[in-house]
Amino acid sequence: MRxxxxxxxxxxxxxxxPDPTIQAPTDAIVKVVxxxxxxxxxxxxxxxxxxxxGDTIGHECVGIVEEVGAAVTSFKPGDFVVxxxxxxxxxxxxxxxxxQNGCVNLGFTVSGQAEYARVTQADGSLVATDGxxxxxxxxxxxTISDVMPTGWHAAVSAGVRRGGTxxxxxxxxxxxxxVLAARVLGAETIVAMSRHxxxxxxxxxxxxxxxxxxxxxxxxxxxxxxxxxxxxxxxxECVGTDEAMRSAFQMARPGSTVGFVGVPxxxxxxxxxxxxxxxxxxxxxxxxxxxxxxxxxxxxxxSIEPGLVFDLTLPLDEVAEGYRAMDERRAVKxxxxx
Amino acid sequence: MRxxxxxxxxxxxxxxxPDPTIQAPTDAIVKVVxxxxxxxxxxxxxxxxxxxxGDTIGHECVGIVEEVGAAVTSFKPGDFVVxxxxxxxxxxxxxxxxxQNGCVNLGFTVSGQAEYARVTQADGSLVATDGxxxxxxxxxxxTISDVMPTGWHAAVSAGVRRGGTxxxxxxxxxxxxxVLAARVLGAETIVAMSRHxxxxxxxxxxxxxxxxxxxxxxxxxxxxxxxxxxxxxxxxECVGTDEAMRSAFQMARPGSTVGFVGVPxxxxxxxxxxxxxxxxxxxxxxxxxxxxxxxxxxxxxxSIEPGLVFDLTLPLDEVAEGYRAMDERRAVKxxxxx
Numbered sequence: 001m002r003x004x005x006x007x008x009x010x011x012x013x014x015x016x017x018p019d020p021t022i023q024a025p026t027d028a029i030v031k032v033v034x035x036x037x038x039x040x041x042x043x044x045x046x047x048x049x050x051x052x053x054g055d056t057i058g059h060e061c062v063g064i065v066e067e068v069g070a071a072v073t074s075f076k077p078g079d080f081v082v083x084x085x086x087x088x089x090x091x092x093x094x095x096x097x098x099x100q101n102g103c104v105n106l107g108f109t110v111s112g113q114a115e116y117a118r119v120t121q122a123d124g125s126l127v128a129t130d131g132x133x134x135x136x137x138x139x140x141x142x143t144i145s146d147v148m149p150t151g152w153h154a155a156v157s158a159g160v161r162r163g164g165t166x167x168x169x170x171x172x173x174x175x176x177x178x179v180l181a182a183r184v185l186g187a188e189t190i191v192a193m194s195r196h197x198x199x200x201x202x203x204x205x206x207x208x209x210x211x212x213x214x215x216x217x218x219x220x221x222x223x224x225x226x227x228x229x230x231x232x233x234x235x236x237e238c239v240g241t242d243e244a245m246r247s248a249f250q251m252a253r254p255g256s257t258v259g260f261v262g263v264p265x266x267x268x269x270x271x272x273x274x275x276x277x278x279x280x281x282x283x284x285x286x287x288x289x290x291x292x293x294x295x296x297x298x299x300x301x302x303s304i305e306p307g308l309v310f311d312l313t314l315p316l317d318e319v320a321e322g323y324r325a326m327d328e329r330r331a332v333k334x335x336x337x338x
Numbered sequence: 339m340r341x342x343x344x345x346x347x348x349x350x351x352x353x354x355x356p357d358p359t360i361q362a363p364t365d366a367i368v369k370v371v372x373x374x375x376x377x378x379x380x381x382x383x384x385x386x387x388x389x390x391x392g393d394t395i396g397h398e399c400v401g402i403v404e405e406v407g408a409a410v411t412s413f414k415p416g417d418f419v420v421x422x423x424x425x426x427x428x429x430x431x432x433x434x435x436x437x438q439n440g441c442v443n444l445g446f447t448v449s450g451q452a453e454y455a456r457v458t459q460a461d462g463s464l465v466a467t468d469g470x471x472x473x474x475x476x477x478x479x480x481t482i483s484d485v486m487p488t489g490w491h492a493a494v495s496a497g498v499r500r501g502g503t504x505x506x507x508x509x510x511x512x513x514x515x516x517v518l519a520a521r522v523l524g525a526e527t528i529v530a531m532s533r534h535x536x537x538x539x540x541x542x543x544x545x546x547x548x549x550x551x552x553x554x555x556x557x558x559x560x561x562x563x564x565x566x567x568x569x570x571x572x573x574x575e576c577v578g579t580d581e582a583m584r585s586a587f588q589m590a591r592p593g594s595t596v597g598f599v600g601v602p603x604x605x606x607x608x609x610x611x612x613x614x615x616x617x618x619x620x621x622x623x624x625x626x627x628x629x630x631x632x633x634x635x636x637x638x639x640x641s642i643e644p645g646l647v648f649d650l651t652l653p654l655d656e657v658a659e660g661y662r663a664m665d666e667r668r669a670v671k672x673x674x675x676x
Contacts, residue, residue, distance in 0.1 A: 093591075094568070094592045094593065097592070097594075099594075099616055101592065101614070101615075102591070102614075102615055157618070228431075230431045233435075253431075253432065253437070253440070254435070254440025255432065255435050255437025255439075256435075256437075257620065264610060267609050268609075269609055269619075272602060275601065275622040275623060276439070276623055277439075277440055277622065278437050278439055278440065278621065278622040278623065279622070280620035280621070281612065281618055281620075282595065282616075282618035283613075283618070284614060284617075285614055287593070
């Protein structure tokens, strides 16, 4: 099949690789209808994470079940499914505790930007729609694979409450979905930290009541002003850098929680401030499957449209341009059609 | 008045110092009936925290109101009161949010091991009993000044749930109160990490179902075994060292929370493990006043007896021996009678 592969920093190609196959009776193979590029794909793209040259890349996709293993009972070829980036059996003690990210049979999508993807623990992982979704809904359905549940996880972990104030640090697609999540969860004041006009627009469409372009101390100062000196009831950290995390903790009011979903790179947590202020940290890699049914239902009934984060659609052959566009912040998030 | 003062590492004296006086109309002066030595007093005692030689030390006490400032309306001379170590107005936005530790008028008791103590924000801070408590209740009432609310805060922050498993790291008086809190909050399996026989006995009296003497990897292994490989539903970190914190995160199951109340010294939080496992951190300096009414009521109706943590009572003149006894782990917690 044709698949996106990574060969070094900023070296993304489309290569012919072996088709994925059923390797365990719990596996399924999905023919990808749409995949996309994740902000976290940019870490290896920029050389910040180690890679094995020639490996496939891409972990978000939706598609049609092509083949299932002998033990898969809930899905059959032809079903349209959303594939969570993190696969789980959804029955182990960790899954039952709501920590599907820690499933004893945890797996990951490794060829979401390709013609086919293998899903481990298909029965536990996949969520099907009733037929193929309308093309207009497809981008939003695709976000349920990762970016929307991840933004949602930031908001839930930060304890966003009805009537409260939520600040979202990071204006990537995850941060924008965090804004949307905060709105759905009833936050009254929602601040998007963003200096990019197109992203500010999406943030406002998603429910941001304030946009703050400043960063660092000036950004913290702006939040203090918006909150009457108190600080935010909930802060969503959707970047993963030390600077973003530090700002998040400075914006958070005593007794609140920072919900973090940006993969931490070089982050040193300010434990003294956390202690003195009683500012907690919660979140991490999203237990995607936990949130999928609820979020997919909201997409299908039109109450949320997270697909607005896609501002560029490219055929698989041009996936390298998709990475470039996101790296250079010319695009928020790129949808890939195999 | 006679007060405990610190002059250098392991140099604790009883000195004649000026009586505390009303400095703001919201102040009260309390004649100390009982004070005590806190585990956190041992940090400066051991030279781990900077001090100003000659400063008074001690932040836990109960006593009788001696004098009140002009603005104090809820208390009058003669009232028996519990003094939280952290004073708050209990009306500011942070207090109303349940983060009394972050009160805009935050203050601290600085002469709890002395004849008199000044309480700032008396109306917000103090909680009175109906008359002087019976002598047999006094030690337990004294714990409401700090150690019991701190252990309680660890348990609440860790999200201890009815029927769940709670592990308490640290067998100081705070850790022991954490065991008691976990029992009151309904944990079914309560593991006290303790290698000291007298502390193990108190832990069992407080509700520990298991005692684990091992530390480090062996301690983590023991918790894995007790929890069938899953890890603990809630971990209370009541020490404040890097080793204790690391162990706590290794014992905690994915999706759970470490509740921390030990003042962090040299702690580097394991952010990658927190991210991958979705193990949160919550807690910090206790919002003592928030919990005081509830905990005091439990003490007065006999449903809890946290005063069992006191295994040595000394007159103020012998306070230095109290520090020595706690430093050498000959005593769990020392009650001081002025």
